[in-house]
Amino acid sequence: EDQVTQSPEALRLQEGESSSLNCSYTVSGLRGLFWYRQDPGKGPEFLFTLYSAGEEKEKERLKATLTKKESFLHITAPKPEDSATYLCAVQASDYKLSFGAGTTVTVRA
Amino acid sequence: EAQVTQNPRYLITVTGKKLTVTCSQNMNHEYMSWYRQDPGLGLRQIYYSMNVEVTDKGDVPEGYKVSRKEKRNFPLILESPSPNQTSLYFCASRSTATDTQYFGPGTRLTVL
Numbered sequence: 001e002d003q004v005t006q007s008p009e010a011l012r013l014q015e016g017e018s019s020s021l022n023c024s025y026t027v028s029g030l031r032g033l034f035w036y037r038q039d040p041g042k043g044p045e046f047l048f049t050l051y052s053a054g055e056e057k058e059k060e061r062l063k064a065t066l067t068k069k070e071s072f073l074h075i076t077a078p079k080p081e082d083s084a085t086y087l088c089a090v091q092a093s094d095y096k097l098s099f100g101a102g103t104t105v106t107v108r109a
Numbered sequence: 110e111a112q113v114t115q116n117p118r119y120l121i122t123v124t125g126k127k128l129t130v131t132c133s134q135n136m137n138h139e140y141m142s143w144y145r146q147d148p149g150l151g152l153r154q155i156y157y158s159m160n161v162e163v164t165d166k167g168d169v170p171e172g173y174k175v176s177r178k179e180k181r182n183f184p185l186i187l188e189s190p191s192p193n194q195t196s197l198y199f200c201a202s203r204s205t206a207t208d209t210q211y212f213g214p215g216t217r218l219t220v221l
Contacts, residue, residue, distance in 0.1 A: 032208050043113075043199050043212030044152070087152065091208070095140070095159070096167065101151040 002027045002092050006100035013107045016077050021086055021103045024070040029093030033071050035064050036087040038102070044087055047073075078107045111136045113213035115200050121219045122190055130185045130216050132200030138211075140203050141183040142167065143175065145196040146215075152199065158183055159205075190220040 007022045025033065032051050036044035048057040050066040057064045061082060063074040073086055085102040092098070113134045122128055134141065142157035144167075154167030158177040172194055174186040183202075187194060197217050203210040 034208075034210070036212075041215070043201075043214050046209050046211065049208050089152075096157070097142070097154060097210070098168075099144075099152040101149060 002090060002096070002098040004088055004090055004098050004100035006086075006088050006103050008103060009101070010104045011106070013075070013078050013105065015079055015107055015109050018074070018076045018078070020075070021073040021088075021105070022070060023073070023088030023100055025088075025090045025100075026069075027090045027092050027098070031091040031093060031095070033066055034089045034091070034097075035062075035071070035073055036089065038085045038087055047086075075105065078105070080107045080109050083107045111211065113200055113202055113211050115198075115213040115216050117216060118214065119217050121221065123221050124191055125189050128187050128190060128218075130187075130198060130200075130218070132183045132185065132213060133181050134183075134200075134202040134211070135181065136202060136204070136211070137180065138202035139180070139205050140210075141177065142201050143173070143183070143185045144199045144201065145169065145194075146199060147196050155185070155198075190218075192220050194218065195220050 004025045035047040038044045048064040053068045061076045065072050085104045087102045089099040116131045139160045143155040144152045146152050153169045156175040158164045200213040201210050
């Protein structure tokens with residue numbers, strides 16, 4: 001069974017304090033690993049797709065990396081508007097998508 | 110504007126009263142799916158559809174039905190809702206070419 005585990009569950013940061021979120025996974029035939037951002041009461045918003053170990057993607061203050069067993073989402077010099085829940089998901093060879101429970105990030109000014 | 114729409118956004122109903130949540134996308138995507146989101150459990154896939162007339166069970170299909178008669182629409186049907194189906198529901202669609210999945214705004218369902 002495909003499994004996705006995200007840590008920590010919650011992260012409180014001071015503005016400008018960089019940190020990383022972890023997503024560890026087990027999946028049969030990884031087709032892709034996805035990162036989403038979700039604001040309260042809204043649908044998840046797509047951030048990145050990673051396909052193979054060693055791949056990296058960047059968008060503004062966010063950078064996602066992938067190894068064979070885990071992915072990291074690095075937040076560099078975060079701002080209060082980066083506060084959200086960040087979701088990781090893996091897509092298996094049968095196209096099924098499995099999500100982690102998410103990491104809720106709070107950035108204080 | 111590319112979007113996934115869901116209706117209704119909020120629904121309070123009673124046990125056993127059949128209901129349908131509609132989902133529509135305007136991006137000509139082949140793949141559509143339904144998720145429920147519960148605190149501490151994350152997003153769990155209910156059903157997905159690879160194309161018209163092709164549907165398959167996700168991780169938590171019990172108590173739900175879907176149909177895909179048109180490419181743009183993918184309604185979720187609860188024939189006899191129960192309180193354990195109280196949840197936040199999301200519809201999503203994506204192109205099989207890009208893997209980028211777009212989510213709808215969500216439907217908050219309460220079953221009394």
